[in-house]
Amino acid sequence: MKLLFIADPLQSFKIYKDTTFAMMREAQRRGHTLAVCEPQHITWQRGSKVTARVCDIQLTADPVQWYAAQPERRAPLASFDAVLMRKDPPFDSEYFYATHLLEQAERDGARVFNKPRALRDHPEKLAIMEFPEFIGPTLVTRDAADIQRFHAEHGDIILKPLDGMGGMGIFRVGPDGLNLGSITETLNRHGAQSVMVQKFLPEIVEGDKRVLIIGGAPVPFCLARIPQGSEARGNLAAGGKGVAKPLSTRDWEIGNALGPVLQARGLLLAGVDVIGDCVTEINVTSPTCFQEIFDQTGCDVASLFIDALEAALTASAP
Known part of the structure; x- marks a missing residue:
């Protein structure tokens, strides 16, 4: 080919x-x-x-x-x-x-x-809202008052821009609400830009797991990106430590439920981010972690991907 x-x-x-x-x-x-x-x-x-x-x-x-x-x-x-x-x-x-x-x-x-239409129609953070049974309390809004109400209800929250990557622009606000107003103004640009707000998931200490979906099926191992020191973000780009782990029962449940849906939309490869039992993002632009998983477990993710690519091309051949 x-x-x-x-x-x-x-x-x-x-x-x-x-x-x-x-x-x-x-x-x-x-x-x-x-x-x-x-x-x-x-x-x-x-x-x-x-x-x-x-x-x-x-x-x-x-x-x-x-x-x-x-x-x-x-x-x-x-x-x-x-x-x-x-x-x-x-x-x-x-x-x-x-x-x-x-x-x-x-x-x-x-x-x-x-598929380009799938990339365009599948915003990586907003996409999780389609699967409420797999996500934690989540709000998308421009309205500062909505964010304040969400914080009052849940106490410990994460705020992030919809177009961020690698942990960029992610803030945690605890029960004291310190700097919530300033952070909201920074992210929503005084109401001009939408923000995602999520209940803080303490399971982040065990890692933000990247569950890879290839050809509609989950890869048997994930990469848990574990925050270091006082950092709340597990992203590797933010200094997180990557530890490969077998999928948990919940990870398999999520992967098996989302995989066929994503494949049907033309997403041969997706990276589902999971903290604890909750999906936090569905990455479709250029999901990573192939080599980290292979180096630590021997699971050849690149081979699984090329298998799926060859099968997709064969299935569509005239």
Whole structure:
């Protein structure tokens, strides 16, 4: 197969932990060819198919010069067997427009994973509200008075922006309500921007678990991102420690319930974040943790992913 990865610049990859790199490595091991581009390299001209300036690459065994690239060329996205959208958040206006270009590429005949419409229609924080039986007390609002009432009811709360990533912009306000007004003003921009507010889940001390869903099925191991020191956030980007664990009974229940729904929407890969027994986010843009789980458990998540990708392409072959 010819695979095109739409991703951040290769120079920014930390290959010892990068999930996109793990996907590439497994795909190349199976004999598939690799090409890469960034979202800004995609072009759609009147009367033409969606194309991109791409580089064909081959992975090397050198941990520093880890790939060899051919000269850049222009190619229709539909000329690849699969296009994998692996650009990291934020989900800003340019990401939004990229999903429209990718959707047109689908009309040209491209196979895109995850599906661009599913990426666009599945906001990673808001998506949990569709599954109330699996989430804790949660509020989405712009209204400062709503937030104050939620705090009065639950006492210890977490506030976060809807477009954050890596733990960015997450605040905890305890029963004393210290700085609740100031934090609300910072996040909702005086009523101009929506905020997610959730009851604080003390089980965070055991980790914010990333449960991976591939091809509608949960991976048997999750990565618990455990906060360090006085930090309330478990995100690896915020200094959390990643510990791989077998899925709990509740994790399996969540994964088996959400997996078929997400797959039916065109989400080949999703990362469901679970604290205790509660889902807190459903990540679909570029879920990670493949290598951390493999390094600690031997569960080859990248192989499971390429299996699912090959099966999806075979199932849709004419």
